[in-house]
Amino acid sequence: MTAEPVIVMAQVTKRFGGVAAVEQLSLTIGKGEIVAIVGRTGSGKSTAMQAIIGTFPVDAGRIRVAGRDPYAERRTLRGQLAVAFQTDRLLPWRRAWENVAIGLEIFHVPRPRREAIAREWLARVKMAGAEQKYPHELSGGMRQRVSFARALAVDPAIVLLDETFSQLDELTSRELRNDFMALVRSLGKTSILITHRIDEALEVGDRVVVLRTPGHVVHEAAPTPDDRADPERMAKLRTEIKAVMAD
Ligand SMILES: Nc1ncnc2c1ncn2[C@@H]1O[C@H](COP(=O)(O)OP(=O)(O)OP(=O)(O)O)[C@@H](O)[C@H]1O
Ligand SMILES: [Mg+2]
Structure with a gap:
């Protein structure tokens, strides 16, 4: 990655009632990058995003968003971060x-x-x-x-999407995703899309990051336009991701 880092998570741990939702999570996202995060339910995806938004302080590790601590400096960061959820x-x-x-x-x-x-x-x-x-x-x-x-x-400089396209039927979902991610890309925003759908992640992400319980990165893929044009290569990437998710 050559772009200047906009989101940096280093060895981040967040516990709820003593149980880790995110443990030793490290992830760096460069300016203008679109990163898709996939993982099974409870793997800590939303918790990681909430930590980036600054909803709560983390228990260990370091997070920087545009060079700032997202919890301590959330007022300063307001307006730089846009968030879209599953419901409108x-x-x-x-x-x-x-x-x-x-x-x-x-x-x-x-x-x-x-x-x-x-x-x-x-x-x-x-x-x-x-x-x-x-x-x-x-x-x-x-x-x-x-x-x-x-x-x-x-x-906003940063656009965070948590299962935003999940509730719609497949055609509407794809249309919306294509339109919206093209817009995000053309505007040069830095973006994270959380999704359950491996296909969606591979279509959207410059990088696809797989999380596993308790919230740490176990796999990364970087699908290229050539990969996306080749069903066999896409099938291989999909199989690899499925395998690490199922482990
Ligand atoms: N506010 C909270 N209080 C207590 N436990 C929480 C809280 N938020 C998350 N957890 C727990 O942390 C773990 C990770 O949850 P999280 O919501 O981050 O997973 P997720 O990957 O987003 O799951 P899903 O795909 O179902 O949305 C789960 O075990 C969950 O029960
Ligand atoms: Mg979630």
Whole structure:
């Protein structure tokens, strides 16, 4: 990896009630890299992401996000990190554009400017025309698009996705993933996508990192465009990942 590191985790351990959810996890992610994290349920994926967000202090090891301690300096990092979860978490009483503009309110952007920025981002996620709609008037996939627009509207340097595409049907999920990850890439964001799906990880990640309980890296793959164009190579990468996951 040649890019300047944006996320650094070194020997990180996080315990809940004495039980390690993440143990001695080391992972470095460079600027503009897209890293997919896979692992079985309970392997510590979400815990690792929460540690990067600064939800809690860790018990041991060192984490730096854009050179800062994400827990101690979470106020400074606010706005640099965008997070999208499995559910869209939109506010039902707010129109699509108002949902997109939420993050901008925190930064005291005046209303007309907020509306203009929200409109721009809705167009980028292919939701032009839906500005005035309420979440209940939109399909699940459309709501996720609005949720992405909201995440990106504050222009974060880092985009974290935890099972974001998992709840939709396979076609919608793939379409959304392709659109969104292409956008993330074209904007040069540094990104982590957590997923259960090995195929999704191999399609999206510059690197695919496999976690095993209790939360440490057991395998890495770096699928190239040539790999992705070759079903046999993809099958081999998939088999390798499956094997380390099952161990
Ligand atoms: N807030 C918490 N309090 C107590 N235990 C927790 C907490 N968060 C996670 N854990 C435990 O830590 C371990 C790792 O959980 P985590 O949610 O990070 O796994 P995961 O890989 O994201 O799983 P999944 O694929 O199901 O989302 C699990 O054993 C879980 O029960
Ligand atoms: Mg999880």
